[in-house]
Amino acid sequence: MARRAGSADLPLHNGRVPAWLGRRMSRLGALITEAIVHHYGRDEYLRRLAHPFWFQxxxxVMGMDWHSSGITTSVIGALxxxxxxxxxxxGIHVCGGRxxxxxxxxxELVAIGERIGFDGTxxxxxxxxxxxxxxxxxxxxxxxxxxxxxxxxDGKWVVVQQGMNGDTRTARRYHWLSEGLKSFVEAPHAAIDGKNQGEIVNLTDGRAAASRENQVKMLGDLGPDRIIREVAALEGRTARSPLPQKRLRPDEPLLPNLIMPSHHDVRPENVIMRRLHGAIASAAESGARDFSDLLLVPGVGARTIRSLALVAEVVxxxxxxxxxxxxxxxxxxGKDRHPYPVPTKVFDKTIDVMKSAIVKAKLGNEERLxxxxRLDEQTRRYESVAAGPALPDFIAEERRRSHHxxxxxVFGWEPPPDHERVSTGRKDPHQEISAGPRLESDSDRQGISPTR
Known part of the structure; x- marks a missing residue:
């Protein structure tokens, strides 16, 4: 039986994924997928997508707003x-979208089935x-x-779908996994993302089996017209004298509950700092000695290694x-400058390293992959001993270096620090680029951009 993995709240955000980020998300998302399939197989990749914490x-890690409902739309579009x-x-196909x-x-499923050979219908x-x-x-x-x-x-699948509540400005993401699924109407979810916001009528709960059976029986005995009259009468009585509501007592264990806050900035309480310090230490203190093969990619240094450590953890x-x-x-x-603007040069080097590693692995040379x-393993070893900056200081330093x-x-290129602009007396070419008109891209037209 498929299991429920947890829940989370996702604030609803309007906006679009800019084309320059959408392209990078598509490339890095595909490379991470290739790495997971290479190491662990397709089934494990589907399990990852069905895990709400991993999905977020x-x-x-691909530069999308870290707490937003838009992650769901942008990840599905990028993939x-x-x-x-x-x-x-x-052997993996992505269908649907927003x-x-x-x-x-x-x-889409029928067409792929005809081409591949599974039962698309x-x-x-x-x-x-x-x-x-x-x-x-x-x-x-x-x-x-x-x-x-x-x-x-092979016909195995995962579904990630999302609903919105306009009154509370929140979204709920639902995860389904075909592995072990025996029924569509009894406890089918792998996970549901979203905290409890009041009374929920969940007819897929195993304890609701009698209710489902009685509803089918009632439809056969009374017919739709009689049911409508009975419901109308019941609603009238409820308005005058509410009937006592009997609540089902939950008999399942507590599950992980990921609640994404509404604030945009990344705060110390949002990050397990020892894990961040492990990544910083791994990149700064031993990257050059232990990962020389990664550093052979032109332009790769400690900053890229630090990003690679987090990508490696996702893999x-x-x-x-x-x-x-x-x-x-x-x-x-993140595209909205939280925790800081997207470092496009670092992002591109991360993609270069991952692409080089995947290409070499396909040719039988797995040293870089x-x-x-090993970078992920070393980062975890450093966590217990590494010390590092406080999160506000870390973010401030990253912002200071952002131009470089x-x-x-979404607001444009980051300008150089004030002292550099004063000393050179030149306009920042990045600012000139950002002042131009926004051009529609293929990804915009094909639906990757909306982030809600």
Missing amino acids: SFGA KHGLGPLSGEL GSHSRQTPQ TLAKASRLVAKVDSAAVQDGFDLYLHGFIVAD HGAPCRFADPARFSLAHG DAIR YGGRS
């Missing part, structure tokens, strides 16, 4: 674009059932607006490592 960290050309090689893209999921039915369960059988106040269906060549980390998704935003910042794995790292956000 995955989006954060759809990035994995499309690799679907034949990896809004109108979600409604194309059944047709059955999977299309599964897609519709999953959407129906979370929109009708789980009545929790969230209206679905995103449906992503990721399927492997190799156990589930318990993702309790603080905000920490992974410290790899490549193994070095990334190619810092960029």
Whole structure:
């Protein structure tokens, strides 16, 4: 039986993923996927996508707003674009998306099934059932607006879909995993992201089996018209004299509950600092000695190694490592300048190293990919002994260097520090670039950009 993995609150954010970030997210997301499949196989990759903590960290390490509901939309969009050309090689296909893209999921599954050889019609039915369960059988106040269906060549799949509650300005993300799924109507979720916001009618709960059976029986005995009259009469009586409500006592253990705060800035309470210090120490103190193969990529230094340490953790980390998704935003910042602008030069070097490692591994040389794995192992060893700066100081220093790292956000390029502008007397070319008109890209037109 599929298990429920936890819950989280995601603040609703408006906005778009700029094309310059969308392209990088697609490339890095595809490379991380390739690394996971290479080391652990497709089944494990699907399990990762079904884990809400890992999914949030995955989006954060790619420069998306670390706490936002937009991570769901942007990650699904990035994977759809990035994995499309690799679907034949990896045997992984991403369908659906936000809004109108979600409604194309059944047709996409049928088309892929005809091409690959699995039963796309059955999977299309599964897609519709999953959407129906979370929109009708789980009545929790969230209206679905995103449906992503990721399927492997062997027919195994994971669904990540999301609903919004306009009154509370929050989103809830639902994770489904086909592995072990025996019923669409009894405890089917791998995870549901979103904290309790009042009474929930959950007809998929195992304790609601009698209710489901009675509803079907009532429909057969009374018919729809009689049911409507009875409900109307009951609602009238309830308005005058409310009936006592009987609550089911939960009999399942407490599950991890990820609550993403509404504040944009990354604060010390959002980060497990010993883990961050481990990554800093691993990059600064021993990167050059122990990971010389990684440093052979031109332009790679301690700052890129630090980002690679966080990427390596996303590839190799156990589930318990993702309790603080905000920490992974410290790899490549965020598009809204939180925790700091996206260091595009560092981001590009991270992509270069990962791409080089994957290409070499495909040719039988796994030294560079193994070095990334060892980087993750070494980072964990350093955690127990490493000391480092306080988080505000760390972020302030990163912001101070942002211009040199190619810092960029939705507000434009980061200018050089004041003293550099005074000493050179020159305009910053990054500012000149950011002053130009916004050009529509292919990713904008194809639906990767909306972040809500």
